[in-house]
Structures are given as structure tokens and as C-alpha cells.
Amino acid sequence: MPIDHDILVQTLLRDRTKLLAYILAILPDEHVAEDILQEVSLAAVRKLDEIDSAEHLLLWLRRAARFEALAQHRKRGNSPHMLDAQVLDALESHWKRYDAERAVDWADTLRHCLSKLTPYARKLIELRFAQGLTGEALASAINRKPQAAYIALSRARRALSDCLRREHSRDATS
């Protein structure tokens, strides 16, 4: 039995961030990713009678997003920033593991974990994610070479990710 539109609206509200993350993993371009998500959302409205459960909906949305991302990739002249199809296939089951997670809950925990970082690590995270600096721009903002900037950033990301994991396991056991 097809799902009703309430489920679609709920899913689009709750899972927008994760869907964008999914699209960006395939095609790392924020503007294109937003366009793809809108296209896929509207396609889901039109195809609602073909989708029979909330789980199926998420799967359907991801599949449609991947298809659209590949189409955009081809349209843009097969830019090199693309993972292998086999790897994308292998990743699918991992994305599914996060279907029950809500991005808004992650946001709360990330905020807490950001406060635990060293000032330098926090600055890097802010330059990268608040100001959107990448590559040379990020490197020059901290007066380092690009590779050194990325290494420092990756350490900060790791510390943040570890904290997040700890907090989630604490939540799960409390």
C-alpha cells in the first residue's frame, strides 16, 4: 500500500541533512546537491504511489539522488571527483545504518563537543564549516601550506568525531 503524504513530508523534514550528505558524498558540490535534493523531493511527490513504506521511501530517495547525481556528473563532463561505483554500492548499507538517526540530535552533541576542542582545532573547524574555506583559502587563513592545513583539520575532525561517538554511547547507556 502506498505511503501517505504525511510520511513523505516528515521524511523530507527530518532527513534533509542526511540526504544532502549522501548526495555530497557522490558529487561534492553544494549548489548542485541542493538542486538534486529538490528535484528528488518533487519526483517523490509524483511517484508517491510507487512507494510502499517509510523505509522504502528513504531507499527510494537515495536511489533517485544517486541516479540524478550521476546524470549531473555526466552533464558536467565527468569531473574527476567521483568515487568508484563499487564503493558507492558498498556504502549503501552503511548509510542505511543511520536511517534512524536525527541530524538535529547530532547538532546538539556536536555543539557540546566543539567546546571541548583546543582553540586552534575549534578555529580550524569554524574556518572550514562556518566560513566554508577550503584548500588554499583555508591554508592561508592559518598561514600554513594546504596539505598541513588539511592534516590539522583532519585531526580536529577526528577529535570531534571521537567525542561525538563517546557522547552517543553515553546517551545510549544512560
Added chain:
Amino acid sequence: MTEPVNMTLEYLVDRHLDGQSTPAERDQLNAMLHDDSAARDQFVRFCIEGRVLRESLSAAATAQRSKLNLDMDTTPTLRRSRSVWYSAAAIAAAMIIAVTAWLLLDAGSKDSNVKPAPTTAVAMLSDASADAVFAGRSATVRLGQELPIGPIQLTAGTSQVMFKSGAVVDLIGPCSFELIGPNQGRLLAGRLEAYVREEAAGFSVELPDGSRVVDLGTRFSIVLTGDGIAEVRVVEGAVALHRESSGRSAINLPQVKAGQLARLSMNSRQVEILALSRVLVSDSETGRVMAFGEDGMYCGAFVEGDLAGRPLSKPGGMAQRTDGMIYLAEAESNGRILLLNSQGRVAEVVCAGDPQIKPDAVAIGPDDRVYFTDAFDSQQVYRVEDGAARVFIPKTYAPSQKLELPRGLAFDASGALLVSDRERSMVLKFEGPQSTQPGRFVGIVARLNKPQGLVVDHDRVLVTANPSRQTGLWLISPGPVRPAAVYTDSSSSPFLIDGIVLIDGSAVISDWRSRRLIRIDPNGQISDFAHGGHGLEGPTHLLRLDPISKSD
């Protein structure tokens, strides 16, 4: 050119997501993900974390830069009870998609003049807090569900209803509300907050006695108290009040404007319109000063964006003159002291500032001059003279006596200057400007752990402090030091108080660490003071602003 070898997964993922990876890096990432399930899991986590960070932090940065208040944006925002930090922009974007889908799916008319059938959807449940509990016919309602004409019983938590017209109503439980049309509702009990976009102007809320509150393009709240009073508070714009007379003809009551509160008695049918006091809060993280009603309702940004040619940066202490004008200190932008009018507009840059001085607390002296502390850099007290900051109390204020973290400043009833030194855990007294030896150290008034905000209330002097497991307000003069409104928490670290105001005997404090405003009543009970989608990121100093206008 050297290529990185054996780079970490984090490095490779960041490079990939930035579109910066070289062919060698991409090959390495492909190989890692191909062979290692744990790496694939970490990759997915990184992608989601990165996206959450981007949406959360970029929204905060935008709020800092933008002249627009995110919560005042023309896009309806979906406020989350758990995290105001989460990107309002992202949520608004999600709403656009969701509402687009909703409208595409809906065949119903948006014309509010057409009376819909009882089963036709007139609204959608666009948000509900994690602790929201619905009852009665609405017991099974779910996020995103269309809502037909009928009651919504919210027994706990908060929820948000978006009408077909675009009007957005937050219900704060316990609340009994009824949808009666695509642009109309009825409040039967409890409280609501409405945000009505221009295209939904004319949105109306009926009250139990048949009175109607008609929006004129605004933001307002209604509270039904237990004693038959409806309080209509207008945050922005204006609302019209209509009441039917005994002959059933409508009586138009005066409009209620922003900053006013109308009290409608259901029993005596009297209407009273009052001007409201506001509480201003400096938010050091977003570079805004926000306004709240005395009851904690968020009233929008008081100051934000460019002030006198520079963006407001790290706003701090505030003080109100007897003519209603307000001094505002900035810790950055060279440490300016600005004079604002009651609408938050700059009347004058009182002190252009000095890069070596970062103003913190501000007070107005008996000589009508502005005094401020620099708690973090020079650790001195300054007086503004001829547009420049002059040292009034030097760091070494007496032999072998140094200020270490002077965070509180006030003049007592006799004109003496009181300074709280948070680091040295003492409140110090100095001769005031009108004495024969201005600035001379008089003595230690009180010793408390981490004193900060000082308040002078007639002849009483109060200070906030953080003794072990306690937080709140102590009376330090007259008489011995004793608690005035103190909260004891045996389970966690106490709040880190930055600012304080007094409201009806309670202390309202800002806790920078938890980003909350907290009311501590004289019995030591605490409650959240601020509500509404204020998005506070770093609340510091507070100021209670007296009413700016009289009732019509």
C-alpha cells in the same frame, strides 16, 4: 610535486568533500573504502557530521554577519525545543521542500473566504518537541500530518501548526486550541505564539468570550490565565481587537502595537493596554543584543548588524540613563562605547575605543559619566572623558593590591564605586567621583566565591556569586552577607553567571556556558526565563529596560 602517502581517512574524506582530492588521493580513498567496512562506516559518519557542522556553523556565522535576525526572517522557521543552535536556515530550507510537497499534494483552496468542509485540511503539524503529548481527538497526530478543522489538545511540550495561509502558531502545552479555518483558530486554554507573514495578514484567533485578535502582519502571543484574563502581547507589528457588544455588533478596540500588552477581562469585559518592560541581553557570540519581555518572551533583536559604520562585535555591558538612552559596551571593534536610543539606534559613539582596552561591565556615575571595566586585558576601571577612556581605578589600586578580573561595576546610593573581582572573590569599594579623593580604595565590602554582576536597588547592594554548588544572588549591604535568591545544585557544576537583572524579587541570570537565561526565585527555585526562538549563542550582560511608551 609530492603526493601524500598513507593519509588518514579523515584527510582523504575532507579533501574529497571539498572537491580538492588529487587522482592519487581519490585512488587511496577508493581503496580504503573498498577494503574496510569500518572505514566505510567512518566515511558515512564523517559525511553526516560535516553536513551538520556546515549547516549549524554557517547559520551561526550568517546570523553574526547579517542584519537579519534569523527568527525574524520572512521564511517561517521551525523552532526546535532541543536545539536552537541547529541551523534555522537549514530547517527553513527543509520547510520549503516539505511545504512545497504539501501544497502540491493538496487540492484544497487557499482562499480563506471559502469555508472548508470539516474534513478538509486547513493546516499542517510542522513541529513538535520530543516531549509533546497530544490528547483527545488529536492524540495520534504526527509531524507533517495535515490537520482538518477541529481541536488540538496539547497536554505537555510544544508544537507548531502551520496554517494554509502561511500563518505559523506555536502552542505551548498545556494548551487547548481549535482550528476553525485556513486562517483562523480559537484558543480555549493555555498559550500560543503566532508569527504571521504578510500574505497571511488577517489571521485571527478567537477567545473563549467571542473576542477576536486579528493580526495586521505581525508576531504576537496570547495567554489565557486561569482567572479569566487574556493577555495579548505584540512583539512586532500590530493586532486589532474586536469584541461583540450585547447587541451583537462588533466593537473595535484600540490596536495593540509592538511592545504593548493588552489585558482583556472575560468577566468584566474591560480592556487594559500597557507598555512593557523589556530585558536586553548581549549575545557575544552572534554580535546581537536581543530583547525579551518581562515574562521571558523573545521580542526580537534590539541591536544587530552595523552600528556607526562597523558591525556590532562582542556586545557586553549596558546601562540605561534616566532619559531612557542606553550605553552599550563592545569588547571588540576597538572597544567602543555606544549611546543608543530606546529603539536601538546609535545616537552617538561616546568612546571611540582603544585596541588595548576591551570594555566589559558599564555603569553610569553620579557625575553622569560612563564608567566601565576592562576585565580581560588591562584589568582596570575606566571613565570616559572627552570621548576617550581614562583610567579611574588602576590595576594596582593599593600597595600590593591588584585587580585581577573586575567583572562587575556599580555605584551605591552614596555615590561610592563598587567593583566585583571574580578572580579574587571579593567586592571592593572605592571613593566615587564626587568625593575629595576619587578612586581611592576604601575597603573590601564582601568576600564571596566568584562575584560578578552587581545590582544596586535603592539602598540594597546585591551581587551574583558561585559558592560551591550554589548559584545566585546575595545581599551584601546593608547588614551581613546573606542569600537573596540562591539555587543549590548538588548534582552538577553551577551556572557561570555573566549578567543579572531583578524582576519581582527574582534574579534573572545569563549562563554563557549553557546559553540559557535562568530565573531564580527568592526561594531558590529555578526555571528557564527565555522562551521563543531566540537562538542565544553566548548570553552575557543583561539590562532591564523601563517601558518606552505609555498606553494609548
